[in-house]
Amino acid sequence: MIPINTQPTELVFDVRDVVYRYTSDVIALNRISLSVARGTRLAILGANGSGKSTLLRLLDGLYFADSGSISAFGQPLTEESLQDDALAFAFRRRVALVFQNPDVQLFNPTVFDEVAFGPLQLRWPKDQIRSKVKETLDLLEISHLKDRSPHRLSGGEKKRVALASVLILDPEVLLMDEPTAALDPKSQSMVVDFLIGWSGGAKTVITATHDLDIVAEIADASVVFQAGTVVAQGEPAEVLRDTSLLERTNLIHAHRHIHSDGAIHSHAHRHLGHEHLHAEHDH
């Protein structure tokens, strides 16, 4: 098992030897073990198809493991346990998932209805829902969009609405699937700023991403996935320094180019922060 926190505090998730298969032949997660303590900001790094999104869906109680076990807040997270209304409502209230594709998450006719959907299903009093929706829309600066249909929103606006739709529940754990995918730089910056500042960093945030630019800012722990297994873990700075690991897991790529003298060479290539870094050249 890979412990993801140095603090001996309460575990939010405890994942042990989890196997999840799409079909009998295709394994999405292969004997994954990790534990996440309260307040951890964890980045799950991996290329497309490495199993990051599947793990998030397992942690959100949407998929269930073929073998192994997952505990959430000390309770087993199983299909049977979520049959119980009280337990399911408590879990949904505490854990929220922001999907990679906001169009999946914005299924209501207007932004207001979208943000109100979660509290309505959890049977909050309607007056409380109205005031909380207003407060959440103000927080994410999207009050002017409240009557708008999702198909008339930009990508950045959709992402804000998707965030608002889960933040209204004031969850303890936020699961983010590729939060900066397909966003323009300004919207990416909004998402990163939000993740840095959300609740003063006191809550648990698990972010699946292959955007190495944001990892150091949004996470204080990281795991690297490859083909459904954890191949490395550690502090983001340490993982990001390991060029050979990143290249092996397709998080950075070999870059080939021609010099003015006609010589061709290749080297590992990545963009980090505002700098364009080149690792050792390999002529």
Add this chain to the structure above:
Amino acid sequence: MAISSQTAAPRRKRRASFVERTIAGLAEAMERALYAEELAKANGLLQQLDPRVKVVGLLALLVAAALARNILVILGVFALALALALLSRVPLRTLATRVWLGALLFTGTLALPAIFITPGQVLARVPLLGWPISAQGLSAAAYLITRVETAATLSMLLILCTPWTHVLKALRVLRVPVVFVVILGMTYRYIFLMLQTAQDMFESRQSRMVGTLDAADRRRLAGASVGVLLSKSIQLSGDVYLAMMSRGYRGEVYTLDDFTLRGRDWAALAGFLGTAALAFWLGQ
């Protein structure tokens, strides 16, 4: 190489291809929806009323017109619909192209045989064919057409002067089950995503195509596109279901209805119901 304008053959306007026509059709569908959304926000009479009042009031007028046995009463309700349209800033041209023409063609086709086959006083005969045109047949056709035109105009006024989301919520006043309203709302929301996806698919195809497709290829393209869209919509529906579950959906849907009836809504409702009752009484 320069081409002399004198030697170049005059260019015929090329007939739009199947793909181009499909793209244009999809774009037009989205434009129409956007136009309707903008019109629903205009500062007109109907736009300012509570959606439930509009649903109940316009439905009452529609029923009165449908039950009337006096064509003048039906025409009176039609004139009222026209007045409401003008006061609600709905251009008559929009009604003419979107409602009247289509309703006339459709209903006219249905009503045409009645003119000739309804027995009664023969007013004239069709030249060459000799078919009789009866007064009763003309009357039946006129009733059918005016009733349909009036009903379609009233329905279109509701749609054009009310955001679609409010129309759906207002249906609850007619005891439409909440799950039905929610499904219609989701359909409305995702139809645009599917329209956009379809448009992207056809534009992608168009960008790689030279010349025109023959009939068999057009059928294959249409079939393949339908298949891909179906597959995408199935994938999407699965993901949307997960997103609903993630936020507490447990098989029953709860909605927030935020409408409040004000003084002018009550006055409008009384006006609609009073007019409908009068039309019903005069129409008998």
